[in-house]
Amino acid sequence: MSGGAVRQGGPYPSCAAAACRMVVGRRAGMGDAAFAPYLARQAAQVRERRATVADVQAQDHDRQLENAAAWSYLARRVGDAADPNGGLRIALPSGPRRTRALAERRRAGYRRRLMDLVSQARDAVEEVLADDTEHAVSTLPGRLCGLCRGGCCTRGGDHAYLTAGTLRAYMRRHPEMTDVEVVERYVASLPPASQAGSCINHTPAGCALPRDMRSATCNAYACESLARLLDAQRGDPAPRVVLVVQRSKDKWTHAGKDVDDRMVGIASLTEAGTRRFRMPAKHVATSDGIRHTDRCARD
Structure with a gap:
């Protein structure tokens, strides 16, 4: 079924692959009447997988x-x-091309998550924001990302990769702000509409969050x-x-x-x-x- 050296033995020879031997090994417990259709199904699945692999290749x-x-x-x-x-x-x-109005349930869920992260931030380890000055002299990375328009943002969902460490780092840079003010600053940065099937902060023009409010993941990922x-x-x-x-x-x-x-x-x-x-x-x-x-x- 899987290739390799064939082991002869009874009416159902098997190859040396462990998966093949396991399939043939079930014959003893099933009996020939039940094993024959089971083997046919397994063989059909193997053929289907091989055809799919060939098609993808x-x-x-x-x-x-x-x-x-x-x-x-x-x-x-x-x-x-x-x-x-x-x-x-x-x-x-390519990033998603359709824009959808931001639903109130997403906005409310985002606020609840931020409140939880702020409460955790008191004990969180501070994240180190990525330093991108190494490539700031060139416009090419920014142009490449702008052409893509956020293909890497689609897993951001309603969490936007924000963590307690992200919030703590922001709070340290703004000690004058209360916990509630921090949450509301993030909520106020939400766009009225975001890209369908992507991060809550993803807009046609890029991320709605200022860079110093984004997660280290968003600032550093390539x-x-x-x-x-x-x-x-x-x-x-x-x-x-x-x-x-x-x-x-x-x-x-x-x-x-x-x-x-x-x-x-x-x-x-x-x-x-x-x-x-x-x-x-x-x-x-x-x-x-x-x-x-x-x-x-x-x-």
């Missing part, structure tokens, strides 16, 4: 081909003069795409151009055959600005032949 292969085609197109449009090294090539997720850029900027020479292929799924969506992961935009980033492109329809080679695609550049 094929989609990943197609995605890599699409990305490569888009990056090549961007490189031709930007030209070698912008970056003789060809630019840094990054695949970027997704894989941003981490690649920050790492490249430490190199010599640092990239002058970032070529971005953006896809529709957010940072937290797992890969799968039913996941909407279409290409939604292509862009080049420089210190001077962000330039979006429309890629013309092309024929792209895929694992199952040649197909027509026009999936790019809607913003």
Whole structure:
């Protein structure tokens, strides 16, 4: 069932894999009449899992081909003069695009949580807010995050990653404020509407909280795409151009055959600005032949 050396033994030979041996081992306790349909179900599940894995791998292969085609197109449009090294090539997720009015129940729940965190803050260990001055001289990280629009914020929910340590750090910086005033300052910072399916403070323009009120997680987190850029900027020479292929799924969506992961935009980033492109329809080679695609550049 799982591959590997086959062990002959009776009418149901098994491979060396532990899972396979466990399935065949149930025959003794079940009897042949019950074991035969059980084995058929197990075999069908294995085939289904293998087919799913193969499908995901094929989609990943197609995605890599699409990305490569888009990056090549961007490189031709930007030209070698912008970056003789060809630019840094990054695949970027997307934050949610729909905005929804903030429900009163979310606002009330947020206030209750803040009150609880403030009461815990008296005994909490203070969080150290991230120092981002290392990369403040470059606009590229901010441009990359702005293009994504919060793909990493979708797990923020109604807690916004705030902890007792976050509140204690804020209270230490503002000793003149009472506990109630601290809570109300956070509640007053809530936007009238936030991005659907995302953090309560997530707006189309970014986080509604000032940076010194955010959690250390929010101030310090770097997704894989941003981490690649920050790492490249430490190199010599640092990239002058970032070529971005953006896809529709957010940072937290797992890969799968039913996941909407279409290409939604292509862009080049420089210190001077962000330039979006429309890629013309092309024929792209895929694992199952040649197909027509026009999936790019809607913003």
